[in-house]
Amino acid sequence: xxxxxxxxxxxxxxxxxxxxxxxxTKDGSIEVIASAPDPIFAMDKMNSxxxxxxxLDVEMPRMDGITFLKQIMSVRPTPVIICSTLTEKGxxxxxxxxxxxxxxxxxxxxxxxxxxxxxxxGDIVQAVKAAAGANLRPFRNLNVASANTASIPPAKIKIxxxxxxxxxxxxxxxxxxxxxxxxxxxxxxxxxxxxxVLKKLSRTAxxxxxxxxxxxxxxxxxxxxxxxxxxxxxxxxxxxxxxxxGRALVAPGGRHMQVKRSGAQxxxxxxxxxxxxxxxxxxDVLFRSVxxxxxxxxxxxxxxxMGDDGALGMRDMxxxxxxxxxxxEKTCVVYGMPKEAVxxxxxxxxxxxxxxxxxxxxxxKK
Numbered sequence: 626x627x628x629x630x631x632x633x634x635x636x637x638x639x640x641x642x643x644x645x646x647x648x649x650t651k652d653g654s655i656e657v658i659a660s661a662p663d664p665i666f667a668m669d670k671m672n673s674x675x676x677x678x679x680x681l682d683v684e685m686p687r688m689d690g691i692t693f694l695k696q697i698m699s700v701r702p703t704p705v706i707i708c709s710t711l712t713e714k715g716x717x718x719x720x721x722x723x724x725x726x727x728x729x730x731x732x733x734x735x736x737x738x739x740x741x742x743x744x745x746x747g748d749i750v751q752a753v754k755a756a757a758g759a760n761l762r763p764f765r766n767l768n769v770a771s772a773n774t775a776s777i778p779p780a781k782i783k784i785x786x787x788x789x790x791x792x793x794x795x796x797x798x799x800x801x802x803x804x805x806x807x808x809x810x811x812x813x814x815x816x817x818x819x820x821x822v823l824k825k826l827s828r829t830a831x832x833x834x835x836x837x838x839x840x841x842x843x844x845x846x847x848x849x850x851x852x853x854x855x856x857x858x859x860x861x862x863x864x865x866x867x868x869x870x871g872r873a874l875v876a877p878g879g880r881h882m883q884v885k886r887s888g889a890q891x892x893x894x895x896x897x898x899x900x901x902x903x904x905x906x907x908x909d910v911l912f913r914s915v916x917x918x919x920x921x922x923x924x925x926x927x928x929x930x931m932g933d934d935g936a937l938g939m940r941d942m943x944x945x946x947x948x949x950x951x952x953x954e955k956t957c958v959v960y961g962m963p964k965e966a967v968x969x970x971x972x973x974x975x976x977x978x979x980x981x982x983x984x985x986x987x988x989x990k991k
Contacts, residue, residue, distance in 0.1 A: 627654070629653075629654055629655060629656040630654060630655045630656065630677050630678060630753060630754065630757040631656055631658045631674070631675075631676045631677045631678070632649055632655055632656065632657050632658065632676055632677070632678050632679070632680060632753060633657075633658060633659050633660070633661070633667060633670065633671060633676035633678075633679045633680070634646060634657060634659075634660040634661070634680050635660070635661050635662075635663070635664060635667040635679065635680070635681045635682060635685070635690070635693070636660075636662070636680075636681075636682040636685070636708065637662050637663060637682060637684075637685045637686060638682075639662070641682070641708070641733065642660040642662075645657075645660075645680060645708070645749065646660060648749060648750070649749065649750065649753065652750050654754070655750065655753055655754075658674055658676055659671075659674065659676075662685070662686075663685045663686055663687045663688060664685065664687070664688040664690070664692070664693035664696075665687050665688060667679075667693070668693075668696070675701065675703070676703065677703070677704070677757050678703070678704045678705070678706060678753050678756045678757050679697065679703055679704070679705045679706070680705075680706045680708050680731075680749070680753070681693065681694060681705050681706065681707055681708065681722075681727075682707075682708055682709075683707055683709055683715070683718045683719060683722055684715075684718070690707070690718075690722065691718070691721055691722050691725055694722055694725050694726055694727060695725050695726070697726075698725065698726040702726070702761050704728045704729075704756035704757060704759045704761065705722075705726065705727045705728060705756075706727065706728065706729040706730070706731060706749075706752050706753065706756050707719050707722045707723070707727045707729070707730050707731070708731050708732075708733055708749075709722075709730055709731070709732055709733065710732070710733050713842060713846070715842075716842040716843045716845070716846040717846045719843060719846070720816075720843065720846040720847050720850050721850075723816045723817065723847075724816075724817070724820075724850070728755075728756045728759045728761075728813065728814070728958065729752045729755065729756055729813065730839070730840065730843060731748055731749045731752050732840050751931075755813050755931040755959055756813075758959065759813065759814065759958045759959060760957065760958050760959070760960075761958070804889045804890060804891065804922065805831045805832075805919075805922050805923065805924070805988065805989060805991075806831060806832045806833070806834060806868050806884065806891055806915070806919055806922065806923050806924075807830075807831050807832070807833045807834070807923070807924045807925075807926065807985055807988065807989075808833075808834050808835075808884070808911055808912055808915045808919075808923055808924070808925050808926070808942070809822075809833060809834070809835045809836070809925075809926045809927075809928065810835075810836045810908030810911065810912060810925075810926070810927050810928070810930075810934070810935040810938070810939075810962065811835075811836070811837055811838075811908075811927070811928035811929055811930050811962070812837070812838040812904075812908075812929070812930025812931055812932065812934065812959075812961075812962060813838075813929060813930050813931045813958055813959040813961075814928075814929035814930065814957060814958025814959055815837045815838070815928055815929055815930055816837060816839075816847060818928050818929050818952070818958070818978055819835065819837060819851070819928075820851060820854070821978055821979070821982075822978070822981050822982045822985070823851055823855045823857060823859060823873060823982075824854060824855050824856075825982035825983070826855070826856065826857050826873075826982055826985060826986065827856055827857075827871075827986065828856050828857060828858075828870075828871040829870055829871060829989070830857060830870065830871060830985055830986055830989055831870055831924075831985065831988065831989035832867075832868035832869045832870055832871075832872050832873075832874075832891065833857075833868075833872070833873040833874070833985075834862070834868060834873075834874050834876075834882065834884055834893060834911060834915070835873060835874065835875045835876065836876045836882065836906045836907065836908045836910075836911045836935075837875060837876070838904050838906070838908075838930065838934070839878045840878045840879065841877065841878035841879035841880075842878065843878055844861050844875050844876065844877050844878040845861040845877070847861075847875065848860055848861040848875045849861075851873075851875075855873075857871055857872065857873050858871060858872045858873070859872075859873045859875065860872065860873070860874055860875065861874075861875050861877050862874035862875060862876055862877060862882055862893050862895060863877075863895065864893070864894060864895040865892055865893070865894075866892060866893050867890065867891070867892050868884065868890075868891040868892060868893065870989070874893055876895075876906035876911065877895060877906070878906070879905060879906075880895050880896065880897055880905065880906060881895070881896050881897075881898050881901070881905055881906050881907055881910045881911075882894070882895055882896075882906050882910070882911055883896060883910060883911065883914035884911070884914045884915050884918050884919065885914070885918055886918040886919065891918065891919065894914075898910075901934070902932060902933060902934035903932070903934075904932075904934050907934055907935075908927070908934045908935030908938060908962070909934055909935055909936075909937050909938035910938070911938065912925060912935055912937075912938025912939055912941060912942050913937075913938045913941050915938075915942055915947070916938065916941035916942040916944070916945040916947065917941075917945070919945075919947065920945040920946050920947065921945070921946035921947060922947075923942060923945075923947040923948075924947060924948045924949075924950070924984075924985065924988045925938075925939050925942040925943070925947050925948070925949045925950070926949075926950045926951075926952075926981060926985075927939050927949075927950075927951050927952070927962050927963050927966045927972070928951075928952040928957070928962070928963065928978070928981075929952055929956075929957035929958045929959055929960070929962070929963070929978075930957075930959055930961055930962035930963075931959045931961040931962070932961050932962060932965075933961070933962065933965035934962060935962050935965075935966060936962065936965035936966040936968070936969050936971060937969070939951075939966045939969070939971040939972065940966070940969045940970070940971035942971070943970075943971045943972070943973070948973055948974075948988065949966075949971055949972050949973045949974075950972065950973065950974045950975075950976055950981065950984060951963035951966050951967055951972040951974070951975050951976075952975075952976065952977070952978055952981065953975050953976060953977050953978075955977065956977045956978040956979070957978075963975070
């Protein structure tokens with residue numbers, strides 16, 4: 626019989642701890658082995674029974690969550706999920722936690738824990754299961770921490786229900802232009818994987834459009850942080866933003882992003898539409914639009930993440946003549962999304978994380 630996933634809850638709210646315990650233990654594959662109101666109590670309990678996953682608040686008395694997270698990662702690296710409030714302050718703090726080594730973010734309800742229990746149970750259960758299987762070794766080797774996943778709406782709508790399948794004739798005749806773009810899709814493990822790539826790129830690198838599965842508000846804080854540490858300009862995308870060399874546009878949480886073409890220029894369109902593959906933004910939505918509007922003028926990259934979002938869209942890009950790359954299993958925190966794209970025959974190259982930046986720069990010079 627498969628062992629249950631052992632979870633430790635650390636939150637100063639007794640109500641939150643009770644709700645999360647009920648929510649998680651309802652799933653037969655998860656066991657909450659202990660809970661604590663702050664990191665000091667938590668470490669005492671963890672020393673006698675170390676968990677597989679820690680669910681951690683970031684704002685607590687005696688010791689804040691980020692300090693505790695850094696201690697965990699230095700003593701015994703363990704998948705940590707940040708349970709954060711959906712506020713600007715909570716988003717900024719949670720992005721710091723991702724940089725310190727957290728593997729995921731789940732958001733606390735704005736109001737009504739009962740609603741949270743009844744409506745959003747799948748979010749944290751899926752996050753815990755993904756975290757339990759996370760491979761933390763690549764990020765220790767690269768001196769960067771592991772990363773993030775977003776909350777997952779319950780219904781799984783496929784890309785064809787939101788965007789029609791491509792008409793091959795639309796892309797097969799598209800001429801190659803000098804205005805190229807790079808489209809990147811990622812999820813669990815993606816925030817620090819993206820950091821590892823973008824920090825190596827120059828201001829002359831081709832324009833980049835990115836979907837990182839993340840809740841609303843968090844993408845703005847994430848983009849702001851990257852903009853401070855990267856040579857490229859990194860922005861949370863706004864409707865109509867141009868895709869230009871030296872700029873990376875991150876799809877805003879809670880909305881889809883598409884690429885549109887005007888002459889030889891590209892811009893993004895931010896749209897409200899149902900979640901695709903349980904995600905909004907969805908990698909499939911971005912990739913399919915790039916296949917349609919850029920075709921041979923694009924490079925598609927699918928990186929670490931749980932699930933299959935992006936696989937069909939990458940096949941569209943591949944069939945439209947784009948170059949396609951997948952991050953390899955060894956350097957993925959979760960080898961889900963790249964694996965599904967490879968299975969569809971949508972990938973030209975499978976490469977480790979540390980050479981993706983150089984491939985982007987080379988592509989831009991072709």
